[in-house]
Amino acid sequence: MYPPPIQDRPLPVRVAYRLVLYVAIAAWIAPLIAIVMTAIRAQGDLLAGNYWGMPQQFALVENFREIFASSPMGMFFVNSIVVTVTTVVGVLVLSTLAAVALAKYPFPGRTLVFSMFIAGNFVPYQILMIPVRGIVLSLGLYDSIWALIIFHTAFQTGFATLFLRNFVVALPNELFEAARLEGASEFTIIWQIIVPLLRPALAGLSVLVFTFVWNDYFWALVLVQSDAAKPLTLGLAGLKGEWLTAWNLISAGSLAAALPPVALFFLTQKHFVAGLTVGAVKS
Incomplete structure (x- = not known):
């Protein structure tokens, strides 16, 4: 016997499932949001302790330019x-x-x-x-x-x-x-x-x-x-310094490093899913 679909379960089970799902999604996506928020900040925001608030100055382009200009990135x-x-x-x-x-x-x-x-x-x-x-x-x-x-x-x-x-x-x-x-x-x-x-x-x-x-x-x-x-x-x-770490530059560099595998996945998404699921259902 297969377990019934979640939409056929009692209301308390469906509510608990959604709560757990939302919490898991939030826990998974929070680090990504933190990296993006840090990458668009200027160094002054981080020195002032503004980590999660709205940036006082958006510096995403400047951060990208800086990591390629100040290091052999x-x-x-x-x-x-x-x-x-x-x-x-x-x-x-x-x-x-x-x-x-x-x-x-x-x-x-x-x-x-x-x-x-x-x-x-x-x-x-x-x-x-x-x-x-x-x-x-x-x-x-x-x-x-x-x-x-x-x-x-x-x-x-x-x-x-x-x-x-x-x-x-x-x-x-x-x-x-x-x-x-x-x-x-x-x-x-x-x-x-x-x-x-x-x-x-x-x-x-x-x-x-x-x-x-x-x-x-x-x-x-x-x-x-x-x-x-x-x-x-x-x-x-x-990029991590001995006395001061420019987390905005590291975050911007991390975003740049994540682009190639993400782009490759979306370019081959159709074949990727087919390759992982072929043979899963017997015809």
């Missing part, structure tokens, strides 16, 4: 784009190939390899800090963009392979057999048959990986030191 932004886009492309390519191999090609040890992919997703990434840093140092990649790209690609490919394999398993084997009878190579089958069918899943996965990598702070702090290789998240932390 533009370079941080470019670094984040390079690291994130390169990682997303690498993860999609590697995970697609690995998912097809694990789902459709029987080979000795396939179950063991798949088990390793699953187990890797349950390893707390913090415990990898020392060995990963040691490997990066031994390869001479410390404090470089490539250190972040290689690590994020390796770390996200396990999750992406596990995500895509379930979609590839659902594809009928007759598609592969018919393509092989027509003389198509294995890479042709992947590129012209599997990838178009996986488009919703790949779109949803790209949004997830993009968000994970773009918002990463921990590994940027571990693997990067100089401004030349810092991503945006680490650059924003550098």
Whole structure:
């Protein structure tokens, strides 16, 4: 038996549901409102203790101009784009190939390899800090963009392979057999048959990986030191001064940092929702 819809419940239950819902929405959106309100304020408002009242002076444009003029925020932004886009492309390519191999090609040890992919997703990434840093140092990649790209690609490919394999398993084997009878190579089958069918899943996965990598702070702090290789998240932390912190500039920078993943989500929203819900209802 399924629980009845909320509109069919007694009046006290419906009222309690709405109250809890409104409280949860307010608790979730309050930090966002605080960031926006801080980003549009001038520094004088914050020094005067005016945190939640109406700003005495609106300075959103000035704050945005200041963070790009007084800090290498533009370079941080470019670094984040390079690291994130390169990682997303690498993860999609590697995970697609690995998912097809694990789902459709029987080979000795396939179950063991798949088990390793699953187990890797349950390893707390913090415990990898020392060995990963040691490997990066031994390869001479410390404090470089490539250190972040290689690590994020390796770390996200396990999750992406596990995500895509379930979609590839659902594809009928007759598609592969018919393509092989027509003389198509294995890479042709992947590129012209599997990838178009996986488009919703790949779109949803790209949004997830993009968000994970773009918002990463921990590994940027571990693997990067100089401004030349810092991503945006680490650059924003550098705006905090020793004696005085310009929270209006940090908030404005946070809004700027949030725009790319939000824009990507809305651009791929249709495919993202389809990728997450495909197979949820049996036809």
